[in-house]
Amino acid sequence: MIKHRTGRAQFTSKFGLIAAAAGSAIGLGNIWKFPYITGVYGGAAFLFVYLAFILAIGLPIMLSELIIGRKSRRNAFGAFKKLAPETPWRFIGSFGVAAAFLILSFYGVVAGWSIKYIVFSINNSFHSSSPEAISSAFEKFITNPVGPLFYQILFMLMTGAIVIIGVQKGIERYSKVLMPILLIIIIILDIRAVTLPGAGDGLRFLFHPDFSKLSFEGVLSALGHAFFSLSLGMGTLITYGSYVNKHNNLVNTAIQVTFADTLIAILAGIAIFPAVFAFNIEPGQGVGLIFVTLPNVFMQMPGGYLFSVLFFILLTIAALTSGISILEVVVAYFTEELKIKRRTSTILATSLIALLGIICSLSMGIFSEYEIFGLNFFDQLDFISANLLLPIGGMFIALFIGWSFGKFKVMREVAHGGRLRGWFLRIFMLLVKFVAPIAIFIVFLQGLNILDFIFALFSGNH
Numbered sequence: 470m471i472k473h474r475t476g477r478a479q480f481t482s483k484f485g486l487i488a489a490a491a492g493s494a495i496g497l498g499n500i501w502k503f504p505y506i507t508g509v510y511g512g513a514a515f516l517f518v519y520l521a522f523i524l525a526i527g528l529p530i531m532l533s534e535l536i537i538g539r540k541s542r543r544n545a546f547g548a549f550k551k552l553a554p555e556t557p558w559r560f561i562g563s564f565g566v567a568a569a570f571l572i573l574s575f576y577g578v579v580a581g582w583s584i585k586y587i588v589f590s591i592n593n594s595f596h597s598s599s600p601e602a603i604s605s606a607f608e609k610f611i612t613n614p615v616g617p618l619f620y621q622i623l624f625m626l627m628t629g630a631i632v633i634i635g636v637q638k639g640i641e642r643y644s645k646v647l648m649p650i651l652l653i654i655i656i657i658l659d660i661r662a663v664t665l666p667g668a669g670d671g672l673r674f675l676f677h678p679d680f681s682k683l684s685f686e687g688v689l690s691a692l693g694h695a696f697f698s699l700s701l702g703m704g705t706l707i708t709y710g711s712y713v714n715k716h717n718n719l720v721n722t723a724i725q726v727t728f729a730d731t732l733i734a735i736l737a738g739i740a741i742f743p744a745v746f747a748f749n750i751e752p753g754q755g756v757g758l759i760f761v762t763l764p765n766v767f768m769q770m771p772g773g774y775l776f777s778v779l780f781f782i783l784l785t786i787a788a789l790t791s792g793i794s795i796l797e798v799v800v801a802y803f804t805e806e807l808k809i810k811r812r813t814s815t816i817l818a819t820s821l822i823a824l825l826g827i828i829c830s831l832s833m834g835i836f837s838e839y840e841i842f843g844l845n846f847f848d849q850l851d852f853i854s855a856n857l858l859l860p861i862g863g864m865f866i867a868l869f870i871g872w873s874f875g876k877f878k879v880m881r882e883v884a885h886g887g888r889l890r891g892w893f894l895r896i897f898m899l900l901v902k903f904v905a906p907i908a909i910f911i912v913f914l915q916g917l918n919i920l921d922f923i924f925a926l927f928s929g930n931h
């Protein structure tokens with residue numbers, strides 16, 4: 470990252486943006502959340518719907534965010550103010566801040582668990598434990614009112630500190646080296662997992678779809694997760710796009726980041742599900758899935774001690790590079806819109822988010838009876854941010870590019886670093902103008918049971 474003549478920082482190399490955007494995209498979403506929700510919603514059918522959403526909705530919206538960022542050279546709010554002055558489009562930014570706030574509060578809790586698992590790994594805590602013992606150790610840890618808070622706050626402090634020191638330099642340098650190492654470890658885990666006795670059932674669960682098992686809620690979660698995993702819908706990639714120079718080929722960047730993110734999620738699934746079936750673990754058990762599964766795998770492989778320490782360190786770093794990109798959205802809002810100094814903004818945002826995170830963490834234990842619609846506070850935040858706010862933000866971003874920004878500006882902006890073939894542009898415009906917004910809208914109506922509600926109203930049996 471270098472300072473540009475205009476005073477705005479820029480990525481130093483072509484790889485810089487890819488590394489930073491991939492660093493944001495690849496995180497707990499791929500390795501913790503993807504396997505756990507795939508388990509909850511029944512496996513392969515969920516995976517295929519998720520992949521369809523990634524291609525038809527995620528990829529075009531990623532390109533849209535990068536275009537908005539580079540064209541405006543502003544943060545997520547300033548961007549809309551600059552490109553469409555005096556219009557309500559800038560409210561897209563408000564969804565972004567709200568989403569960032571909620572996401573980071575529960576993200577920090579899970580990242581804290583990952584730090585705890587570095588400690589467990591170093592102490593070799595699971596040495597010759599049964600799968601049941603590993604599972605109850607996890608339960609015991611997350612329901613404890615003190616331990617998880619310590620690690621969650623530690624994670625938030627690290628995230629805040631990096632944002633104060635200066636984000637991009639760090640991200641660019643570390644993501645380049647560490648993400649490939651993470652990839653290699655996951656591949657080694659995959660090899661061990663698929664050679665476990667009984668692994669076939671796990672692979673079938675992950676790749677052999679039974680669409681009759683898929684609920685509308687599952688489809689809504691697949692949509693929400695496409696946004697969550699690619700870091701879309703709240704302006705993260707608008708901000709990163711604003712640091713790219715004119716020669717970057719945005720189309721290639723969007724394709725590469727989407728591909729890398731999806732690859733890591735699928736490889737994580739291949740590491741988890743064969744092991745889940747081999748060790749007789751319940752695939753739909755929820756948030757603890759990777760934490761109760763992977764220690765069993767590490768114990769069954771040569772060098773398992775070292776791999777488990779390394780894995781949880783890298784998982785924590787992957788969570789950090791994502792956490793930073795989420796915190797940036799809130800900090801940018803505080804500094805540029807509310808005119809608070811950057812340092813104060815960061816301290817304020819980090820503290821408020823950490824506080825909300827504390828309630829989230831406690832909702833796993835002492836506050837677990839407080840449920841709304843059958844979900845505890847942690848799941849509520851996850852649902853509202855990933856399944857509602859991000860897709861709504863994404864829908865407006867697509868509509869903005871399709872209907873306000875328009876085809877000619879897209880063509881001009883993308884042409885800087887590459888050539889946009891005619892058919893590609895036509896498909897892209899079709900996706901952002903119609904397909905993505907309409908699909909998001911329909912999934913919403915169905916997933917939230919709004920259609921059923923309306924039918925019930927009209928048929929008079931409510």
Ligand code: PHE
Nearest residue numbers: 494496497498499697698700
């Ligand atoms: N994409 C990140 C992950 O998969 C999480 C994230 C969501 C980051 C939204 C930024 C914006 O872990």
